[in-house]
Every structure is written in C-alpha cells, then in structure tokens.
Amino acid sequence: MRTPFVVRFFSATSTKGWLALAAFAVLTLVLLPLLHLAVAPDHPLHVSAYVIAVGGKIMCYAIVAVAMDLIWGYAGILSLGHGVFFALGGYAFGQYLMRQIGRDGAYHADLPDFMVFLDWKSLPWYWFGSDSFGIALFKVVAIPALLALVFGFFAFRSRIKGVYFSIITQAMTYAFMLLFFRNETGFGGNNGFTDFKRIAGLPITAPEMRVALFALSALMLMFTLLLGRYLVSSKFGRVLTAIRDAESRVMFIGYNPLHYKLFIWTVSAMLCGIAGALYVPQVGIINPGEMSPANSIEIAIWVAVGGRATLIGPVIGAAIVNLSKSFFTQAFPDYWLFFLGALFVLVTLYLPDGVVGLWKRLRQKAGRT
C-alpha cells in the first residue's frame, strides 16, 4: 500500500531538519514576538520594530530564493524574471489593501486616490473581488500561476532553454515593468500602491499586526522549505535533476520534460506570489520598480551566494546579501554596486556551490586531517 501523502510530505524532512525547523519556529514564532511586544522598549532584551521589519522582509526574500532554487538549482532553468511573479502577488494583495483604505484617502472618495486623480468613475474589471479577503488570497496565487503556466507552456514546449530562456524571461519582466509604469494600466503607475491603512479591518501599523505578519512570513518560509524537501526528495525531484543534467537522455528514456518543468516552474511562481503578498503589507509599498530586470537577477545571486541545489543555501544567501545591502546603502552608498557586482563575479568564479558548498569543503578538510 502507498504511504499517505501527509506522511510522505512530513517524512521527507530528516530529523536534523526538523530540529532546525523547530529551533527556527521557537525563535520566530515565540521568542522574537514576545521580546518585541511584552518587553519594555528601554529593556536591554527588547527587540526593536526595525528588527521585526527587516526580519520579515528577509524571510519574504528567502521564500523567493527557495522558489528560485527549485527551478534553477534542481531543474537547471535560470529565470531572470522571477521578480514579476513576486510583484504580481504583491499587486494582487495590494489591490485588497487599497480597497481597505476605504474613504480615508486624500480625496475621501470610494475609489483609490490614483483613480480619482485619473478621473475614473468605477473600478476596472480586473479589480473584481478586491474587496474580499478570500478572493484576494486566491488571486495572489492564481495570477502568478496563470502567467507562469501560459508563459512556461510556450517556452518549454518549443524547448527554449539555457541563455535563450533566461533572456526571454528578462524581456518578460521588462515588458511587465513598462506596462505597470503606465498610469492607464490601472495599478497606480509610477507610484504603485501605498499608504495602506488596515487588513481585515485591523490597523496595519499596530505592533501586533506587524508581529502577526512577521510570524506568517516565518510560517510560510517553513512550509516552503518542507514542500521543497518533499519535492526534491520524491521521484519527481529525481527526474527534475536528471533533466537538469541530461535532458536529451531523459527524453530518450521516455519522460516528457515539458510536464516536469512546467509543474515546478508554476509552483515556483506561486510561492513567489505568496511571498510578494506577505512582503507588501510589511514594507507598505509596491511599485513597478519591483519588476525591473535588475531586481530579478539579484534573486539569482542570493541563490548563488547561498548555494544552489541545497534548500538552506538560498535562505542563507538571501539573508547575507540583503543584510549587506542594508549595511552598504547606509554606510557607503557609492560602493554598494561595486560590492554587488564583485559578488556576482567572485561567487560565480570561486564559489560555484556558495557558502554551503564552502562549509562542506571546510568540514571535509577538517575531517581528513
């Protein structure tokens, strides 16, 4: 008899992995929220709102990085347009947040401010369901999935791969950025969505809401890691890795790579959409800049820094790169691009397996002596 799905899902992760996840859960779901909410601000153990904000943001990035790793690290498909799925999820949830502003905007109108500014009288059709929390959550997953499905189908069917695929995805995100920059597209143009007031009637700036979003991001990240572990350790994951290493051979054996690639590509896009939806209320803004090619290609470097084809690597990479970004843009704004550029070059030249690979190599060396 086949083992039930739930059992297979949870047994894919090793004991060591579970222990690490449990430690992470205690830290992000109990310790940090308590230290932020229950400890007085002047107490040395108090965790500031800044830490919660940065932590939540980086966990969203980490979800994107794991999603990216699933297709790049395991299936060998380098997407330079993953930012578009992240941003679409963010925009889908942003629509709901914009509607939640109600009449508290600058114009005190029923419609979002930018629509009043454009002199629109009613919501465009693609804003349907933006008043409902449930439909908003559905759109967060469905819209990136739909785009990924259609785009992936055409791209994988004609066996576009390698640099061809990478550049086409970059062109896609570029085209979407241009589209969303237009005011007439109906997503706030240049400014995007901002000035959010509340989620499900509760004020968005309250410390409790911030902590809730932080904890949700942590939960989602843990779920993403579990799902990733399940996918890559299953038979499906083995076929995927085989496609990465020798696609022609896999086809000759009788598998159709299209289905495998399309599935993991769509899953990855959905995860990015969810990450985007968690990201937007935490940073308080979404604009077309998120779709710029530079943003998407940065996701690839998070994965490369951490280590491809490992699940923990992308999380570490996203944290390292984004923490250095916060540090550099404050301390030496002129040198951030030099640092980032050098990171791209040095990691690809000297650290093909990222920090995780480096750690493994060091341990092996230590074990041998």
Added chain:
Amino acid sequence: MKPIFLALLLWLFTLPTFAALDRAVVTQLGDEDSDVKIAAIQKLAQSAEPEALGILQALVDGTLQGADGEAITINNRVRREIDGALAALKLFHPDRKIRLAAAKELTVNLANEADPGMAPMLARARDKETDDKVKAAIAQAYALATLKHADAAVRLTAVKALAGSGDPNIKLLLLAMTDPANESEVTVRRAAIAAHAEVKSRLALGETVGRIFSGLSLGSILLLAALGLAITYGVMGVINMAHGELLMIGAYATYFMQAQFRTYLPGWLDWYVLAAIPLAFAAAAAVGVLLERTVIRWLYGRPLETLLATWGLSLILIQAARVLFGAQNVEVANPSWMSGGIELMPSIVLPLNRIVIVGFALFVLALVWVLMNRTRLGLFVRAVTQNRAMAGCVGVPTAQIDSVAFALGAGIAGLGGVALSQIANVGPDMGQGYIVDSFMVVVLGGVGQLAGAVWAALGLGVVSKFLEGWAGAVIAKIVVLVFIIMFIQKRPQGLFALKGRFVES
C-alpha cells in the same frame, strides 16, 4: 487727443528713398492709440517697400523714437501685428533663404487665422518672385489669404491651389470647407472635398515614409548593438550582459573626445566625431579583452554563470562611470554638419544625424562583412562558431580567436556608442536598455549569421516604429516580445540557420 509730431530717427533722414513711404502713415506709428498704430503697421506691410522693414524692426527693438525723443512703447497686441508685418515685408528681401522662410512663416500664420488684407501684397510678391520654390510657397500663402474671399470663383482657385499642400493645418481648413455651414457654394465644396482627399493621402504617404525612416534608424542602432553581440555569442555561446555598458563606454569616449577638441582644437570641433570613432573602438575593445581575460575565459561551458558574472561586471562598469563622470547625463552635441534635416514635407523632416547614423551602420556592416568573409581571421572565427572542437583539431588557436572575437565584438559596440551619443542621452545606465533588444535581434536572426542580424535588426526597427504609431510604445514592445516568443516556436534556429548537424542547440 493731442496729435504728436514725430521727429523721426536721424538715420531715417539719411535714407534717400524715405520719400517713397507715406509720411503720414509713419507718423501714425507714434500715436498713443494701439488701434491707430496697428492700422499704420498694416498699411506699411502692404506697401511692400524695403524701408518699412527697417522702421518696423526698429519699432520692435525699441529704438524708434517719437517726437518727444522717447522710444515708442508697444504692447503685445501691437507686437504680434508687427511680427506678421515683418514676415510679409521679408518676402521682398533680396536673400532667397529669408524670402522662403518668410513665406513659410506666413503660411503657418494664415492657416491659423485668414487675413484677406494680405492678399494684394502676396500677389505682388508672387508676381515679382523669380525663384520657383519661393514662388510656390508664396502662392500657397496667397491661396490661404483668399480662402475666405467673398467671390466664390476666387475661393475655388484658392482651394484648388491648396490641393498641392502637405500641411496638416491646411488639411483641417479644407475639411472645414467641405461643410455646407462654412461654405455655401457647391462647386467650391466639391473642390474642397477633392483637395482634402489629395492632401490627406499625401500626408499619409509622408507619415509612412517618416515611420519607415525612423524604423530604419532604430534598426541601424540595434544593428550596431547586435553585431558585436552576435559575434561573441556565435563564437563562445555566452551572452555578455555587459555589452550595453560597452556601448556606454563608446559614448563616453565620444564625450571625452569632444571635451579634448573644445580645449585644444576649438577650430576643428566639428570633426571631433571622426576622431572619436577610433578612440571608442579602442576603449571598448580594451575593456572587452580585459573582461574576457579576467572573467569570461574561466567560465567556458557554463553559459548561465557567465550571464550572472557579466551582469556583475556591468554593475561595476555603471558605477565606475558614475564615479568618474558623475551620475548625471553628460552633454554631447551634434557637430554642425550633422544637425538640421532634410524636409520632405512641412510635417516630415528627416534629421540629418539619423541619416548619418544609418550610413555609419552600413559602413560598419561592410567592414565586418569584409573582415569575416575575406580575411584569415574571419575564416577562423567562422570555423570556431561552427564547430569549436573540430576547428581546434585542425590547428585553429581557439583561445586566441576567442579573445580577438571578443575584442572585435566589444569594439563594434563602442562604435555603436558613438552613434548612440549623437541621438540619445549619454549617461551611466544608457546601455541597460539595449541588451534585451540586441539579444532579440540575435535570436531572431540566427546565430553566427551577419545577414540574419541585418534583416532582424532592420525588421524589428521598422515593425516596432509602426506598432508604436498604432498602439503606443509600451504595447509595441510587448507585442514584439510576444511575436518573438511565437517565432522561436516555429523556427528555434532563427531566420537564417546555419546548415549542419548539432546534437544540442
């Protein structure tokens, strides 16, 4: 009102022909009432005497003095009237260029507001005119001035004369005359309908020609950007994401050369662009070789990693440009022989700088073609493109060929930067927008094919300009992208595929 006696400017008395002007009219220019002033100006304009030009010019400049010795002041209404009168008087200027410009200015003015009073003066100017081109321009202005004439026969002649025009404003005027509310006479209306149709089709033709031209000019820029990329991609199978930054280096080299000429050879400033061409090629090629030797060489066989590494290099180059030259765009001026344009029609002007760039792209293309097809180096490059292992086996030094091909590709990008500096802003991130477009050209044209790159670049340029006119720039970009994705479905090898057997693409 107390009449003011005018003691006219001293220089007026020195003009012997002054007597030809009506002294009373000139005196009225000093009147306090603007209406009297305007009437006088109109009379002076219609007199068509050369001296009137000097007097009116002095009035505008504020150097014409009244009887009290004070400069005569004028308000905006009077000033407008004088501008029109000056244009009319310039029709009698001895210089052909000034007459032509004046006729054109009058046509624009009259198309905005018909002034029947100008008609006799224009008729005189037309009859006196000896130059065919100026005569035609004045005839058109005359037709415009008589378009609202009381006599239907005069209107009919005017409408028929305007059929030869290519001016969107005249098209609107003719359209208005096809309406019974504006024009009572049937024959005139019919003539207006015919004339309107004629002007409209001429305008449409002009617009099409203009679009094709701007498409060709965009295409030649794309070609310059894509030629280098096609060579490096063909030879090494890697996309150099820093290719756009090599364009930027070429453009900054042009800027540098311009600054040098300004300082040391100001008399030769017009020729700085020619001097910039070898500098841009050398600078971009040097940077290209540096990139190839230090980074790209070590990533052979790992195209995706090369993509990331070269992206990192592009970030470093952009930031270096910001540190060296500042984050702002720098100013690169067209030399005088490249500014201005060729006028096909009042609405269609082909800018000279773009024409030069199309020619430059063809020149570079010819050079590359000769290099690739008529030299030993080109033979080697083609050999490595087709089959690296086999080329190595028969003694082609593939590693050296890689370096040389990369230098060549980078140098051509530098040349593209020179061209780009003449029509676009020169700034640190100017190259970023070109990498996707030029890769599209390479994809569409097929790898390792010059002919493919040429057709793809020009085709993409023309098609996107036509789409832009029809649906706006953003939608055009998206449509082109979707088209390319569809195209790859049908022909993954591009328009012109290399013949041969390959295991993997």
